Amino acid sequence: MKRCIAIVLALIMAFSLCACGGSSEKNDTPAAEASRVLHLVPANVTTNLDIMSNTSDEASLVASGSIFEQLVSADADYKPVPELCTGWDVNDDSTEYVYHLREGVKFHNGETMTAEDVVASMNRWIDGVETAANFTGGAHFEKVDDATVRIVMEQPCAYLNNLMASYANRPIIVPKSCIDSIGDTGLLTEFIGTGPYKLAEIKEDQYIRLEKNPDYVPYGTPGDFSGWAGYKSAPIETVVFDLVGDESTIISGLQTGLYNACSGIGYDSFELFADNDDFDVTTSDAEMPMMIFNKKAGLASDAAFRRGINAALNSDEMLYGAYGSRDFYTLCSSYMFPSQELWYTEAGSEFYNQADAAKAKELLTEAGYDFTEPFKLLVASDSADFYNMAVVVKAQLEAAGIPCELMTYDWSTFVEIRNNEPEKYNAFITSFSPKTVPSMNLYLSTGWAGWCTDERIQNDLTAINLSTNSEEGAAIWETLQEYMWSENVPVVNFGIQKSFMINTADVENLGYMERIVYVNASFAE
Amino acid sequence: MKKYIIKRLLTLIPVLILVSLVIFMLVHLTPGDPAAMLLGDQAKDAEIAALREKMGFNDPLPVQYFRWLGGVLRGDLGESVFINDSMSHILLEHMGPPLALTCFALVLAALFAVPLGILAAKSRGRLPDSIVSVTSMVGISMPSFLLGLLLILLFAVKLKWLPASGYVPISQGWGKHLKYLTMPAIALGFIESGLMIRMTRSAMLEVLDSDYIRAARAKGVSLFTLFTKHALRNALIPIVTVIGQSFMVLLAGATVVETVFNIPGLGQLTVNSVLRRDYEVIQAIVLLISVTMCSSA
Structure with missing residues (x-):
């Protein structure tokens, strides 16, 4: 009898530990089947989504334009396009830029974006990114009024908007409170942006799950999206980034429909998908x-x-x-x-x-x-x-x-x-x-x-x-x-x-500019 | 007994201090910079240097060591800057999947090996014996990653019966949990099943040659009863020993299978942490393994 009890207790302990391995919520794993969840696979594993400091392509894939937005983004020709502002004025010698902020923009925590948030975010970028400091000569942004910010530089800077639109250290706009709570490392610990998707969960080395931001107000006109900028409709409710280290696992996952899209896999795999009607391959x-x-x-x-x-x-x-x-x-x-x-x-x-x-x-x-x-x-x-x-x-x-x-x-x-x-x-x-x-x-x-x-x-x-x-x-x-x-x-x-992006043929409206752009992706009916 | 435990604990202290020092030095003297990994490839020297300073990596190594050791003594194994979570939570999260995988692989291996071993013993020198012997040799010889890839090709890509990769915890349902674990468990358990088949066969043959089996046969005991009640019971001693020993082998082998099937276990965590130089995680895992080994030695 004692032996039976010992065996039962041992089994209970073992399975209790097994149960620790994941979340208790349903449908939040990389394998959430049957639901309309978009599964993307970054080329490498990343969990630091502070894309102002993290210059990796994988972090940008997850967070740029989706979780975080910027004052200025880039279209398909890398031309600067207003994103969190309605436009800007530049003086003749390119020493003063005035940005008119979009009104009613909300952060994922429910707060409304203010000029203070924009000033704090842009100055964090200038202070933390050497190239930004070089371009601006160390000048800082300042609030003009509740809907306007500006930067006045001692030296001309004709390409400030180009830098803001496409530099690897991205000038993301986050709540001032997030910047104030940054710890010793100088990295964001809360990933709160204004984008069409908000961070729901990071499961270390497993997946990153984003959920649609219900308060997101798109800018531009429906259907007008180019490069990284424009109208973001976010038709898919949940996007999961499966963090997979092994390339053969990624390939078999794509073949079996476990993942919907990936980029960055070896050129040897191109032929495998290029002639297959179940997949679309986009090169760039x-x-x-x-x-x-x-x-x-x-x-x-x-x-x-x-x-x-x-x-x-x-x-x-x-x-x-x-x-x-x-x-x-x-x-x-x-x-x-x-x-x-x-x-x-x-x-x-x-x-x-x-x-x-x-x-x-x-x-x-x-x-x-x-x-x-x-x-x-x-x-x-x-x-x-x-x-x-x-x-x-x-x-x-x-x-x-x-x-x-x-x-x-x-x-x-x-x-x-x-x-x-x-x-x-x-x-x-x-x-x-x-x-x-x-x-x-x-x-x-x-x-x-x-x-x-x-x-x-x-x-x-x-x-x-x-x-x-x-x-x-x-x-x-x-x-x-x-x-x-x-x-x-x-x-x-x-x-x-x-490079090339592979996606299952049932996914539509995926963009591809340096990375997969999924803010307008949808599933075919 | 009390004395023995206290003595064992006391002897553990110098060993663990030495181990902690060796781990710390190994990790910190290996080329690689967590700050550079954290900031990405395009971070400039000044930005990396600033982060190193903020993270305390510019402090002298003894200062960093005693800071870490102090934390360990207080039960704080540190925090991963990459995962942004405490080490105790990270370890707990990553221990479940390999344990589940190992248990399941062990059960499958035993269920597969013991009947085949009995069959081989029963038909000694005939065709079934040869087939089982070849199967066990294939099991022993085939690397788990190769078998894993072949299983994925057959059951996931071609037949679409099982998911190609991933892990679902028990909390999301037993069905899903086992569905995701089946292929990895087969890939992992097949090697050990080869060993178990051979052990079962030889143990059974030894028992079947004994006098009491002959006596039972003479008494007219049915073949089923003879094998299950009389022979297998006595042959189980070496078989159970092998199964027990297989647990640790399977747990160690789970690392490779975790990578092939993208299971978030300790092995994958270790590999990822080494690749990105996540010092706190590497130190905590090696220390945990050392404590386990020292305690069980």
Whole structure:
């Protein structure tokens, strides 16, 4: 009898523990079946939704434009569009911006958005984001009246709205009380925004659940939505982001209808879905993969050496090696995307994709390189694309007589070495999404790995920021790009990578601009 | 007994202090920066440095160690900056799924292995014995992640009988809970079932060769009664021992299966935490495992 009681007690204890593994509410798991819940899968796991500080694509996918909104957002051409304001006035020399706030906007906690909230949020952005402080010269927003805020700067800033609309550190508007309650880390602990969806639950490493915000008042006209901005109807009541680490799990989940859409999975899986009527596949110009030279220390701190390395590179081979098909990339010498008509230029294109080993040897010999010290290329093992590119770079350099050493690490170690140990490597490979102004490109910054401190580049970038009209800025950029290819070579752009989104055919109105845009997504009847 | 327990607890103290020091040093000396992970790839040096300062990662390591140890001694294992929750709650949340998975896998493995082992013993040297032997060899040889992927392909993608991945706690219903756990449990339990089959077969053969079985047969006892009442009861001792030992093996193996089936267990938590350098979580998990091992040693 005693033994029976012991067994029963042990079983009760075991199952009690098992019951701890999840929420007690129904239909809130990633597997809530049959209900009209939209299941999306971010490429990586994230739980920090403070997208002002967290620059990851995954956090933006979950929160940007859905939970949080901004004063200014971007349309499909990355043009700034009013979001939480009805419009703005700028003076002639672009030193003063006045924003007229939309009235009656409510936060998810029921409070009405005020000028104080906007001022606190925008100033948090300026104080916390180096690029924002550089653009504004450290000037701060101030309240004019209950429905108007402004910023007065000592220096012109023609591209402030571009920066606000599309920079990776997003100037989200949150209640002032949330900012006041921020703790030691400086990160938001409450994710309260004004968007069409509100955060319902974060289940660590499992899922993030959003519920429709019943108080949301859309702006614009119904059906008029472009890029990230416009009328947001939020037809789906619940959106769940399933945090799945393994790619094969994502693929089988899509095939079985467990998930509705994802992006960022490997190119090998494209064919699996492209010819399948049950799925829609959308491709888009996504990022520019680049080799960033370490200009702080070592071989690549010499521009003559960088020119030599650049001469040896064959971008076509590299991109083909990474993506396996010419459908997934475009050769492009411009550092700005072709869709950005104002900034797109082919200046310096003769120095792109040279694939000239003899010229490389000649340039490197002139630079005083002895062809014995290895060129150390840092790459993260987590990204198969970057690793494959690095393997091709190594082969191309070795063909030109340059010994090359691949330094392959997991992402955390890669970031640590990249940021803090410049003496250990000469270059690394990564990629960048479109930026609306050249000076927003991180790889041209002095404060990010690669450390682009060249005086000419920095002066020209400042001149672009200070230019009072876009034509003046574009002219400066054209000469700067020429200089970057021919003289300084701070980075080498390989081309444009296309990414793709896969969604089950029953989901309609999903947008895709850098990330999945789901605020108007609905299920087919 | 009291004395023994007190003595054991006292000897645990220096071991745990040493373990805590080793864990702390290992975690903090491994390259990687939680602040950089938290702020994303495009955060600038100054922004990362500011967060490091705010999070206390710029303090000297001994200061950080004693701050953490002080918390542990007060029963506070810290808080994950990534998950934004206390460690005790995180651990509790993540212990349920692997326990459920392991229990279910163990039950399935035993239910599958014991009858097959008896069948193999009964038909020793004949075709069924060979088939069961091959099955057990496949079970022992096949990695759980491969079997998991094959099961997903068959039962989820092709037949659409079972969900491809995910986890539903018991609180949402037994049916759903078991439906989501079935494939992972089969993938996990199949390896151990191979071992159990072999153990059952050899234990049964040994018993079936004994004199009292021959005597029972001579007395005309039915085959069913002979196997279940006379043979199996005595053969169970080594079988139950193997099943018991399998529990820890399955619990350890659950990590791989958790990843394939996206089950939010301790294994997946550990892997994710190591990848993003979530110091508090790694330290708490390793400490928990150390305490468990030291206590049971």
